[in-house]
Amino acid sequence: MEKIDPLNVLIVEDEVLLAVELSYLIEEVGCRDVGHAMSSDEAIALASSLRPDLALVDVHLRDGPTGVDVARAIANDCGGVALFMTANVKRLPDDFAGACGVIGKPYSEHGVKMALRYLDTCLRVGHAPGLPPAGLQLAPAWADRWGLNDMPRTA
């Protein structure tokens, strides 16, 4: 079987216990945890230098509700894709600040793993393997890019 590079994932989360647990989940699904930021400055610096494929971004960071700016910077300047992880899904901007979607807190271990596996496929293939798993909500622009609007709506 062909060996493929794992997806590089950056964690942007100011709750250190959540970040440590997320790191386990990332490794368990075969991705690589490349770094961990707790503030927006750190996050943007790490995203610029490490160029992760995916960044898991909490909205409330050490320096305030700056996660949205981080996501926008990652989308515009770092060539990566952000995924929000927040308890305040309804407060996200309509365009998701360029992020590909959101996992609502509190999430389950299984929910995060399913979402990571699903996004891994989307990012590699450029097309969704099906409807997103429970717990993952895609941004409209990315759902469109990954061909979800052409799929029959079930559930």
Added chain:
Amino acid sequence: MREEYLASLRAGEALAASHGPEDPFAAAIRATRMSMIVTDARQADHPIIFVNDAFLALTGYRRDEVIGRNCRFLQGAGTSPDEVGRLRSAIEAGEDASAELLNYRKDGSPFWNALFVSPVRDQSGAIIYFFGSQVDVTSRKSTELALVERRDDLQAAVDARTHDLQVALEQKTALLHEVDHRVKNNLQLISSLLQLQTRRTRDPAVRSTLRGMLERINAVATVHRRLFQSDDIERFDVAAFVSDLVSDAIGASGRADITVDLNLERVDIPAAKAAPLALMFSELLGNSIRHAFPDGRPGRIAIIVKREDGYFRIEIADDGVGVKTSGIRPGFGQTIVALLCEQLRATCETSDAHPGVKTVIRLPVNGKH
């Protein structure tokens, strides 16, 4: 000016001459208490050629002060130009017209004049006179204006109150979101803590206990994820919750060989009952997943949520090895189910389903739901 006066006077006299004292219609017009005038349509600017005594009483002018003049001398600063314009257009078009104008007496005092103007034609159809009548409607008009003012005051008071309530509602909503946000984040923290502890634990019994607690926390977390998704924060959609929890629990168990049949009616319960019901359901579902299908035995779990007379019915049935073979222990899980049943005044009956186990929860419907 003098000439116009004389011309109008002559026209008036000519009109009067053809309607002598014995003419009852002319007598009625002269004597009626309603103010009436006639203007001459054949002279420039339609001067007044006749006024009755009621007109003089209403306006305070003498007869010689009004004959030969156009009626506009009654207008003043408060007269609506729009209303005058409307009246003029109707007169130029030779139509009947009515208007309510603010007019002024000789002494300068204002009155509301409900005016009616109508053309008078000769036998060839040409307009020769205009007939006008005036009614003083000042008292009705004042009442109307006072009402409008009062209504504006009331509206302003209502607007101010509405604004206050809106602000209060926005503050309350913001606070609610803040609390919701904290609850969710803390549930996430608790869940992550338990997971981290589980990862470090080697003892299978302790791991199993921690897993059980994680499942329970996860059930409560699933409730909170769902609670604020609907517009009605007082109500909780049981079917949506069941569907969320089942997909998570089966997925997390790694048991792809267990099939789940969902038969879910939309059923809402009060938000306050959501967490206990979720814990009960999670306990029963977890039991089936863990104990009904040992040694890689594949199976099926059927879940029904529906309304019954006065009850909500939640049914979980598996086609697994059954109570005796699985040796279901009267453990902490069962204690939780029994206690929560008591809290919710629900009944929970577990029976042998040949094969497998069937559990039915019946939750009484009270009040509005």
